[in-house]
Amino acid sequence: MKTTPNNLASSLSRCLAVTRAGWLVLLVVISHADAAETASAAKKPNILLIVSDDQGWPDLGCIGTKPLRTPHLDRLAAEGVRGTSFYVTWPACTPSRGSLLTGRYPQRNGLYDMIRNDLVNFGHRYTAEEYAVSPEMTLGLDPRERTLGDVLRGAGYRTGMVGKWDMGQARRYLPLQRGFDFFYGHGNNGIDYYTHERYGVHSMFAGNARTEADKGTYATDLFRREALRFIRDGKETPWFLYLAFNAPHGASSFASDQPDEKAHTGVQAPEKYVAPYRGQVASERLAQYCGAVTCMDDAIGEILAHLRQTGQAENTLVVFFSDNGGSGNGGNAPLRGQKSTMWEGGLRVPFIAWWPNKIPAGKITDEFLTSLEILPTFASVAGAKLPKDVPLDGFDLLAVLRGEQSSPRTEMFWQRRGDKAARVGQWKWVESEKGGGLFDLSADLGEKHDLSAEKPDMLQQVRSRFATWRAKMDATEPRGPFRDY
Numbered sequence: 073m074k075t076t077p078n079n080l081a082s083s084l085s086r087c088l089a090v091t092r093a094g095w096l097v098l099l100v101v102i103s104h105a106d107a108a109e110t111a112s113a114a115k116k117p118n119i120l121l122i123v124s125d126d127q128g129w130p131d132l133g134c135i136g137t138k139p140l141r142t143p144h145l146d147r148l149a150a151e152g153v154r155g156t157s158f159y160v161t162w163p164a165c166t167p168s169r170g171s172l173l174t175g176r177y178p179q180r181n182g183l184y185d186m187i188r189n190d191l192v193n194f195g196h197r198y199t200a201e202e203y204a205v206s207p208e209m210t211l212g213l214d215p216r217e218r219t220l221g222d223v224l225r226g227a228g229y230r231t232g233m234v235g236k237w238d239m240g241q242a243r244r245y246l247p248l249q250r251g252f253d254f255f256y257g258h259g260n261n262g263i264d265y266y267t268h269e270r271y272g273v274h275s276m277f278a279g280n281a282r283t284e285a286d287k288g289t290y291a292t293d294l295f296r297r298e299a300l301r302f303i304r305d306g307k308e309t310p311w312f313l314y315l316a317f318n319a320p321h322g323a324s325s326f327a328s329d330q331p332d333e334k335a336h337t338g339v340q341a342p343e344k345y346v347a348p349y350r351g352q353v354a355s356e357r358l359a360q361y362c363g364a365v366t367c368m369d370d371a372i373g374e375i376l377a378h379l380r381q382t383g384q385a386e387n388t389l390v391v392f393f394s395d396n397g398g399s400g401n402g403g404n405a406p407l408r409g410q411k412s413t414m415w416e417g418g419l420r421v422p423f424i425a426w427w428p429n430k431i432p433a434g435k436i437t438d439e440f441l442t443s444l445e446i447l448p449t450f451a452s453v454a455g456a457k458l459p460k461d462v463p464l465d466g467f468d469l470l471a472v473l474r475g476e477q478s479s480p481r482t483e484m485f486w487q488r489r490g491d492k493a494a495r496v497g498q499w500k501w502v503e504s505e506k507g508g509g510l511f512d513l514s515a516d517l518g519e520k521h522d523l524s525a526e527k528p529d530m531l532q533q534v535r536s537r538f539a540t541w542r543a544k545m546d547a548t549e550p551r552g553p554f555r556d557y
């Protein structure tokens with residue numbers, strides 16, 4: 073309520089009916105209430121972006137296809153909007169995350185492959201000196217790229233990054249140099265959930281320095297703790313927190329009980345979360361995966377409870393999605409394929425947006441949306457200026473979530489080395505080592521019936537849209553680390 077002549081007059085007339093002492097108290101109360109309301113109306117909304125790692129499209133309890141429990145994410149969906157046609161820009165971690173941070177296709181921002189020392193996957197143990205000059209330490213998101221942190225900090229936000237950064241580990245690439253005021257997490261692609269080592273290399277950071285202070289504690293518990301620490305620090309400034317769990321990604325550790333070090337440990341989760349799934353799911357590996365998801369859900373629940381308890385819920389936009397499709401733990405049915413593939417199972421991910429009284433509650437939308445929309449949406453919510461002089465590839469999606477308009481997105485393109493895919497309207501085209509074809513998603517979500525032979529004109533049209541996109545990417549101002557320029 074703003075103080076207008078009318079409501080001030082009515083307040084005064086009410087005051088006249090009380091005693092002199094009560095009159096003064098009432099006036100003080102009214103002026104405090106007005107000041108508080110004016111301040112909260114002026115305060116920009118907080119923004120919480122939660123990203124999970126390799127959580128499959130069907131892997132929410134509310135979808136009901138698996139014995140997976142995610143009560144807090146289910147509640148978020150019940151009180152917000154759940155998207156069923158939300159895509160990421162790449163079927164694995166690094167380029168997908170680079171896109172959500174920059175609002176640009178990986179082929180534009182230059183980070184269009186993994187930053188990863190491939191030798192670790194073959195049991196190679198790096199010395200510190202060897203690791204220091206390896207790709208994991210020397211490559212990262214081009215320093216000229218403007219991130220969500222830069223954009224929102226420019227609008228007066230306090231910005232935090234907790235969890236898996238994956239945009240490079242050299243100091244110039246770490247969050248504190250990329251628009252964030254706070255960082256706790258790992259800079260690289262993956263860690264052991266307890267030792268925080270990546271195949272033997274200690275990888276947890278607090279700010280710009282590696283820290284072993286929390287060694288032995290499960291990563292999700294640490295990210296929950298640090299997210300709450302960031303949110304509690306200074307309620308007066310609007311904040312943006314990018315909370316990227318490494319769960320339920322497989323651990324980056326050698327399996328100690330296996331004679332062959334090539335065997336990975338798989339997903340790790342605390343016993344109390346794993347035990348209830350034993351006997352309910354087909355394997356121990358799957359029980360660990362489900363436990364990791366439920367533990368993450370618990371952490372999300374605690375953070376949301378904190379927002380409610382501190383009166384911040386009404387003024388906080390929460391967006392949740394997974395960085396790529398499920399890695400095969402229990403499959404992505406009804407979708408085909410998994411992480412690293414160009415099938416829907418690699419690219420389509422669970423999505424929830426929540427903002428009490430600002431976007432609808434309990435709505436499910438099948439509108440065509442992608443992670444490229446995140447940066448323009450957050451910039452609009454924050455009243456922030458968009459990065460200048462660089463093409464962005466998405467749009468503000470709030471009007472679509474509110475049901476005020478259909479998604480302006482009609483097409484989307486993907487490329488991972490020789491693997492290519494496009495979605496144009498309801499049509500999906502795939503050309504990859506693992507197969508290909510033309511599919512009608514409106515009738516065949518599982519990409520089972522290749523219509524290339526039946527619909528040659530449509531095939532030609534989609535391929536031609538892909539070629540146009542590719543030419544645009546080639547013509548864009550080149551960025552490192554992979555582009556040759």
Ligand SMILES: [Ca+2]
Binds near residue numbers: 125321396
């Ligand atoms: Ca991932």
